[in-house]
Amino acid sequence: MTLVESINRIFRKIPTGPLYVLGFVPAAVYLYWGITNQLGADPVARLERQLGEWALQLLILSLLVTPLRNRFNLNLIKFRRPLGLFAFYYVVLHLLAYLLLDKQLEWEPIIKDITKRPYIIVGVVALLAMIPLALTSNNWMIRKLGPVKWRRLHKLAYLIVPLGAAHYLLLVKAWPLEPIVYCLVAALLVGYRFVTLRGRVFA
Numbered sequence: 001m002t003l004v005e006s007i008n009r010i011f012r013k014i015p016t017g018p019l020y021v022l023g024f025v026p027a028a029v030y031l032y033w034g035i036t037n038q039l040g041a042d043p044v045a046r047l048e049r050q051l052g053e054w055a056l057q058l059l060i061l062s063l064l065v066t067p068l069r070n071r072f073n074l075n076l077i078k079f080r081r082p083l084g085l086f087a088f089y090y091v092v093l094h095l096l097a098y099l100l101l102d103k104q105l106e107w108e109p110i111i112k113d114i115t116k117r118p119y120i121i122v123g124v125v126a127l128l129a130m131i132p133l134a135l136t137s138n139n140w141m142i143r144k145l146g147p148v149k150w151r152r153l154h155k156l157a158y159l160i161v162p163l164g165a166a167h168y169l170l171l172v173k174a175w176p177l178e179p180i181v182y183c184l185v186a187a188l189l190v191g192y193r194f195v196t197l198r199g200r201v202f203a
């Protein structure tokens with residue numbers, strides 16, 4: 001048995017049910033650290049940023065599933081839905097941290113941000129694009145839409161990841177490595193998908 005086959009065998013045995021609970025652990029840990037003053041000098045900014053970063057990382061992981069299967073026969077398909085759903089939950093928590101803790105529901109600065117700050121505008125577009133994906137990530141909607149329409153709709157993920165990475169890059173003043181790495185990873189994933197769709201990679 002090859003290494004990939006062994007890994008697939010191990011992953012096949014892992015049930016996805018507990019992942020729907022485990023996924024909330026990082027958010028709960030950050031919340032606990034926040035309540036117990038363990039998030040440094042600016043706990044709100046730290047919490048807000050960490051939630052955004054988790055969302056982006058989970059989205060990237062969900063998009064990695066297909067290339068890993070196509071290129072390396074690694075079958076992680078059953079983890080794609082929880083990864084995508086948790087990316088959405090984390091974006092919602094990120095938004096709640098922004099609205100409730102950062103802006104304290106003061107609508108004037110919020111509206112100013114949404115209309116004037118490019119990184120917020122990009123974030124809002126990414127979040128809006130995630131809503132139809134989250135709403136259709138259940139068996140009933142998959143059946144209702146049919147596999148062709150469902151797959152077409154879920155290609156939106158290839159827009160959301162670059163938007164999330166651009167949102168991060170636009171908010172930083174200098175050129176730190178992290179958002180640049182996210183942008184490169186997003187470009188690679190979209191590039192791979194584009195090439196595969198055009199039939200140049202026979203995976």
Ligand code: HEM
Nearest residue numbers: 045049052053055056091095098123124126127164168171
């Ligand atoms: C309504 C939509 C959104 C709003 C209002 C929003 C707002 C913000 C704000 C205020 C920050 C922190 C800026 C700062 O500290 O100066 C931030 C950072 C960030 N956001 Fe968002 N965001 C939104 C959507 C998204 C989405 C859809 C993603 C990912 C897919 C995302 C990922 C991130 C990341 C990765 C960071 C930077 C984290 C870090 O510095 O480590 N955000 N966002």
